[in-house]
Amino acid sequence: MLQSYYLLSGIQTFLISLICFLYRSKKIKINQYLGCFFLTLFVEMIKIILFKTYRNTHFLFLPLSFNFLTIVFLFFYASETAGVIIKNKLRYYIFGSIEFFLFSILYTAIWFNPELLEKLFMWGFMDFYMFSSSMFIAFFCIKIIITNFKHEQKVRVYFKNKNYKTLHWLTAFCVLCLLLNLCGVVGRVFLIKSESYVFFNEGFYLLTLYYITITSLLQINIDNVIESGKWNVPNQELIEVYEKVEKLMVEERLYLDPNLNLKLVSNRAKISDRHISKSINAVKNKNFNAFVHEYRIEEFKKLVLNKRYLKYSIEALANEVGYNSRASFYKNFKKIVGVSPLDFINEIRNK
Structure with missing residues (x-):
């Protein structure tokens, strides 16, 4: 048998x-x-x-x-x-x-x-x-x-x-x-x-x-690969600092504030700005500004799919997610997503 x-x-x-x-x-x-x-x-x-x-x-x-x-x-x-x-x-x-x-x-x-x-x-x-x-x-x-x-x-x-x-x-x-x-x-x-x-x-x-x-x-197609040589596991203290900052960003949506800066997050989290900057760099391998841009761009993508915002212009949507500079928004969107905001919207709405 x-x-x-x-x-x-x-x-x-x-x-x-x-x-x-x-x-x-x-x-x-x-x-x-x-x-x-x-x-x-x-x-x-x-x-x-x-x-x-x-x-x-x-x-x-x-x-x-x-x-x-x-x-x-x-x-x-x-x-x-x-x-x-x-x-x-x-x-x-x-x-x-x-x-x-x-x-x-x-x-x-x-x-x-x-x-x-x-x-x-x-x-x-x-x-x-x-x-x-x-x-x-x-x-x-x-x-x-x-x-x-x-x-x-x-x-x-x-x-x-x-x-x-x-x-x-x-x-x-x-x-x-x-x-x-x-x-x-x-x-x-x-x-x-x-x-x-x-x-x-x-x-x-x-x-x-x-x-x-x-x-x-x-699991053959699941995206779970960490790039070789690029990442090192940060120590537990930095992970905890990062997780606290991430929680603030998600729950209180601090990234929607156009005037958001490292000092404001430091005061809100009651953690020194040096520790916050170091934790983001260690965990995400990027600086504070790039970290915030990621959240704003993700929020923009959500608004594009929301029927309430169908009549909003690209600039108006950018303002909604915390951008007060058109040039900054376009530059960072292309950098993170890989296409322009207009191309992204057309692709999404034509599906």
Whole structure:
């Protein structure tokens, strides 16, 4: 029965890998790491199906195992999503390369000398391989969880809409992966060979695989990438200052005041203007004026969609959101939105 599930899982992982490689999203480069992750899983699934079909132990030594590579692709995906720069990526492929060449040599050697197969099991080669690969996978799972935590900190302050942008799904997968490898190690250490235990482990593996394929597909087009090298997580004090200022801007709509300046916000928030300026720079990587312009432009876009303001001119709408300078409004609108106010309005109203 499990053989059929392995076949279905293999087809599923192959299809997901194709989607990750071919789907044209803003994250296509990062999604390709997911594609590599699923492609290596698909190849491993072929090996499992061959072994279960022909019951030939020789197939266990096919150079189609990627225990020292698959998780690395997932680590690259998490790191680049979180804006963490990885130096010298090639070194992460060393263990995977050794794994491939070692199994290639062993598979060829067993082909010419079948007696070597029994000796390898007697020497505990597969036990050592499975234990060391489990430790390797566990190490990278922990690294991914730490990276996901860094990403969550950044998402909290860099995105206004935080829905579905975190990597909690990936953290959950890593936890499942840790449990799965723990079960495998326990089974080997205590020589548990009962059919029910084997069935549990394989069922757990297939469910974990199903989970990662579905969750990966759901987030494939979500904008949650932090630019590499551009952002650093500010300290907690600066985050708290920024969140207080942001709350004032949203709840009291301070940006609508044409005379708004750093000093006024400082007095209202009861925080020094130096701390406010520093927090905005650390969290948003921009100065106070650019910070205010963002709010004003977003408010302008809302008014354009409001039927009450259909007869308002562009200049009148700009005044409503806090601009008393036509030139300043046009300049900042084009800078933030990418098109002129008139082009934006025509595009919106023609939809």
